[in-house]
Amino acid sequence: MADAPTPAAPxxxxxxxVRNLRTHFFTRAGVVKAVDxxxxxxxxxxxxxxxxxxxxxxxxxxxxxxxxxxxPGRVVSGQILFKGQDLAKLSDEEMRKLRGNRIAMIxxxxxxxxxxVLRVDTQMIETVLAHEKVPEEEARRRARxxxxxxxxxxxxxxxxxxxxxxxxxxxxxxxIAIALLHRPDLIVADEPTTALDVTIQGQILAExxxxxxxTGTSLIWITHDLSVVAGLADDIAVMYAGKIVEHGDVGEVxxxxxxxxxxxxxGSVPSRNRRGEPLRQIPGMTPSLLSLAPGCAxxxxxxxxxxxCVEMPELHPWRPDRLARCHHPHLExxxxxx
Amino acid sequence: MSDAMEFAPRSFTEAETPMVxxxxxxxxxxxxxxxxxxxxxxxxxxVKEEIVHAVDKVDLRVxxxxxxxxxxxxxxxxxxxGRIxxxxxxxxxxxxxxxxxxxxxxxxxxxxxAKLKRQMIxxxxxxxxxxRMRVADIVGEAPLVHGLVRRGxxxxxxxxxxxxxxxxxxxxxxxxxxxxxxxxxxxxxxxxxxxxxxxxxxxxAVAALDVSIQAQILNLFMRLRRELDLTYLFISHDxxxxxxxxxxxxxxxxxxxxxxxxxxxxxxxxxHPYTRSLLDSVPRIENRKRAFAVVKGEIPSPLNxxxxxxxxxxxxxxFDRCRVEVPKLKDVSAGHRSACHLNDAA
Ligand SMILES: Nc1ncnc2c1ncn2[C@@H]1O[C@H](COP(=O)(O)OP(=O)(O)OP(=O)(O)O)[C@@H](O)[C@H]1O
Ligand SMILES: Nc1ncnc2c1ncn2[C@@H]1O[C@H](COP(=O)(O)OP(=O)(O)OP(=O)(O)O)[C@@H](O)[C@H]1O
Ligand code: SF4
Ligand code: SF4
Ligand SMILES: [Mg+2]
Ligand SMILES: [Mg+2]
Numbered sequence: 185m186a187d188a189p190t191p192a193a194p195x196x197x198x199x200x201x202v203r204n205l206r207t208h209f210f211t212r213a214g215v216v217k218a219v220d221x222x223x224x225x226x227x228x229x230x231x232x233x234x235x236x237x238x239x240x241x242x243x244x245x246x247x248x249x250x251x252x253x254x255x256p257g258r259v260v261s262g263q264i265l266f267k268g269q270d271l272a273k274l275s276d277e278e279m280r281k282l283r284g285n286r287i288a289m290i291x292x293x294x295x296x297x298x299x300x301v302l303r304v305d306t307q308m309i310e311t312v313l314a315h316e317k318v319p320e321e322e323a324r325r326r327a328r329x330x331x332x333x334x335x336x337x338x339x340x341x342x343x344x345x346x347x348x349x350x351x352x353x354x355x356x357x358x359x360i361a362i363a364l365l366h367r368p369d370l371i372v373a374d375e376p377t378t379a380l381d382v383t384i385q386g387q388i389l390a391e392x393x394x395x396x397x398x399t400g401t402s403l404i405w406i407t408h409d410l411s412v413v414a415g416l417a418d419d420i421a422v423m424y425a426g427k428i429v430e431h432g433d434v435g436e437v438x439x440x441x442x443x444x445x446x447x448x449x450x451g452s453v454p455s456r457n458r459r460g461e462p463l464r465q466i467p468g469m470t471p472s473l474l475s476l477a478p479g480c481a482x483x484x485x486x487x488x489x490x491x492x493c494v495e496m497p498e499l500h501p502w503r504p505d506r507l508a509r510c511h512h513p514h515l516e517x518x519x520x521x522x
Numbered sequence: 523m524s525d526a527m528e529f530a531p532r533s534f535t536e537a538e539t540p541m542v543x544x545x546x547x548x549x550x551x552x553x554x555x556x557x558x559x560x561x562x563x564x565x566x567x568x569v570k571e572e573i574v575h576a577v578d579k580v581d582l583r584v585x586x587x588x589x590x591x592x593x594x595x596x597x598x599x600x601x602x603x604g605r606i607x608x609x610x611x612x613x614x615x616x617x618x619x620x621x622x623x624x625x626x627x628x629x630x631x632x633x634x635x636a637k638l639k640r641q642m643i644x645x646x647x648x649x650x651x652x653x654r655m656r657v658a659d660i661v662g663e664a665p666l667v668h669g670l671v672r673r674g675x676x677x678x679x680x681x682x683x684x685x686x687x688x689x690x691x692x693x694x695x696x697x698x699x700x701x702x703x704x705x706x707x708x709x710x711x712x713x714x715x716x717x718x719x720x721x722x723x724x725x726x727a728v729a730a731l732d733v734s735i736q737a738q739i740l741n742l743f744m745r746l747r748r749e750l751d752l753t754y755l756f757i758s759h760d761x762x763x764x765x766x767x768x769x770x771x772x773x774x775x776x777x778x779x780x781x782x783x784x785x786x787x788x789x790x791x792x793x794h795p796y797t798r799s800l801l802d803s804v805p806r807i808e809n810r811k812r813a814f815a816v817v818k819g820e821i822p823s824p825l826n827x828x829x830x831x832x833x834x835x836x837x838x839x840x841f842d843r844c845r846v847e848v849p850k851l852k853d854v855s856a857g858h859r860s861a862c863h864l865n866d867a868a
Binding site: 237238351353354381382383384385386387389390393408409410411412414415416418434435438448449450452453454455456457459460462463464465466467469470 | 595596702703704705732733734735736737738740741744745759760761762763765766767785799800802803804805806807808809810811812814816817818820821
């Protein structure tokens with residue numbers, strides 16, 4: 185696969201750096217602060233797992249990076265630095281050029297990417313030609329290579345099929361192949377294996393892992409499944425009610441969570457509990473973003489909540505590279521034991 | 523939290539009369555012909571209706587008090603089997619026994635009772651709850667119809683059912699859409715339990731819930747099991763969930779049971795190559811930055827399953843016999859059955 189021209193990144197700039205991103209929805213019922221002061225960094229060839237429960241703002245974060253937030257939603261403030269360039273400042277036209285070329289998105293439903301009435305080769309070749317002037321034969325060769333890369337057998341034949349002739353897992357592979365066509369620097373993947381069976385999910389995760397390691401593509405992998413993130417990601421960011429509440433190395437965070445929410449979440453995974461014993465559970469439910477009380481949003485469910493939790497905590501570096509947004513984190517988890 | 527009470531895994535002897543038993547149960551669905559195909563057939567063209575063998579000669583036993591996990595990938599027939607077990611879908615062949623008696627041979631009153639004693643809880647609580655009914659009626663209607671509660675006691679009865687499922691009875695005048703996903707699942711549970719069943723089929727009952735809410739509902743299931751002496755067939759594609767709460771696990775592949783054993787045995791010493799592939803594919807929170815194991819190939823279409831052992835095109839150990847002969851489910855040790863030709867070679 186020939187490399188597409190890549191703008192030279194400023195020395196040492198990470199692939200993506202999001203700073204103080206706020207994306208709000210201005211609805212009739214009120215302002216939904218779906219993403220509220222979110223910051224994170226993804227290095228070259230690195231995988232960031234973005235986890236959190238339903239409605240916590242994972243998808244809206246992904247859409248914001250892609251410039252795909254529609255009214256009544258709007259990125260109200262913050263910077264989205266892609267190799268040093270602020271995407272939030274780009275025009276729609278400039279953003280469109282970048283999308284599908286240098287940055288790409290994979291959705292839970294592959295039909296968000298695929299056109300049902302077009303043959304796979306037509307879609308893939310069009311995608312190549314939309315961003316690059318190459319002969320059609322070259323475009324076809326790239327399409328074939330991309331299908332091979334995601335483990336589709338006999339890609340030459342498969343190119344002639346329509347999306348409905350593929351299984352769900354195969355369709356998702358085609359969608360990933362399309363995302364890979366221009367060897368993007370960044371892929372935002374929003375729950376791409378959630379609807380798939382485990383054996384098919386395993387196949388796709390194995391391919392994705394290989395890709396990140398060999399092509400230097402950076403990934404934001406959005407999921408509610410901690411086990412997938414455990415195996416795939418380098419870093420993990422945990423979202424709760426529109427904010428990142430914990431961020432760090434995936435092994436560190438999963439073994440020694442600092443934030444009470446992360447702690448509870450990991451504790452409630454069945455394999456983290458003794459068989460036959462009750463699962464540790466987080467009481468209560470996810471708060472509505474429309475009626476968030478001031479202070480820490482986890483307060484009503486938190487076993488460590490204290491009087492000072494009515495003040496919103498900062499995302500504080502309690503240890504090098506160990507951020508947590510909490511006044512009373514589980515520091516006992518990270519104390520050095522002599 | 524009152525849901526957090528201890529319950530111990532149980533073991534069962536083969537000799538007990540099972541509460542539910544299936545013998546040679548099959549269920550076929552015909553994929554209806556469209557108009558073009560019907561016309562062509564009328565003109566003498568040889569067009570056949572396609573038949574899906576959703577469930578193919580399945581034997582299954584669930585003993586009183588047991589939790590049996592039913593696992594398999596999409597389309598393998600779990601829901602179809604669950605519906606047959608719950609008595610809400612008739613089988614095409616074979617027999618279903620309730621406490622040792624063929625349900626088809628039961629006289630009217632006993633048949634109705636056998637049906638009421640088996641209830642089902644579904645994945646999508648929203649789709650299975652009537653959106654125009656208030657919670658009180660969703661929960662209380664069936665007990666009223668079946669004479670389990672008198673009208674004068676209706677309110678108290680509904681309150682008790684709601685409380686038991688962890689719902690505030692003050693909300694009984696509300697409609698399903700006014701509840702969160704986890705609460706809706708609790709309504710589904712309250713409704714199923716209101717008719718005083720002994721046997722519950724849970725079909726992906728926690729699949730749509732967030733992990734933290736899932737844990738609450740799973741704990742509720744286990745508390746209710748203890749308090750009400752319930753028996754469960756627990757259908758799930760989530761092996762972690764199944765491992766946690768089942769006493770025994772049954773693995774299906776394309777309509778057939780390929781392996782069954784006590785939970786520990788399945789997770790420590792699985793026999794069937796499909797079971798082992800499945801276990802290898804499951805991501806685990808304990809496994810960091812590891813290469814994901816890969817089972818080759820796709821799940822074949824149930825409309826046109828492979829010959830012999832259905833798993834042979836994906837099986838790393840397949841040999842000639844696998845392509846032609848269906849392996850029988852045979853004992854490999856006490857209480858452990860597997861359907862693989864390799865067990866004959868040893
Ligand atoms: N178009 C919209 N209008 C109003 N609110 C919206 C809109 N899109 C999203 N939201 C709100 O933004 C919040 C975050 O949503 P988002 O889709 O990012 O959650 P998520 O973490 O991806 O959840 P899930 O795991 O369910 O996909 C939610 O409260 C949601 O209701
Ligand atoms: N009413 C029906 N008419 C026709 N075919 C059906 C019907 N119900 C189920 N099937 C087919 O029978 C097979 C088994 O379906 P079933 O729903 O039992 O699988 P499952 O194991 O529950 O799958 P999932 O994990 O996706 O819920 C599938 O091929 C399905 O398409
Ligand atoms: S800030 Fe307070 S309420 Fe929030 S997570 Fe920390 S201890 Fe709990
Ligand atoms: S019977 Fe043959 S194909 Fe089937 S699981 Fe056993 S070895 Fe594999
Ligand atoms: Mg989402
Ligand atoms: Mg099903």
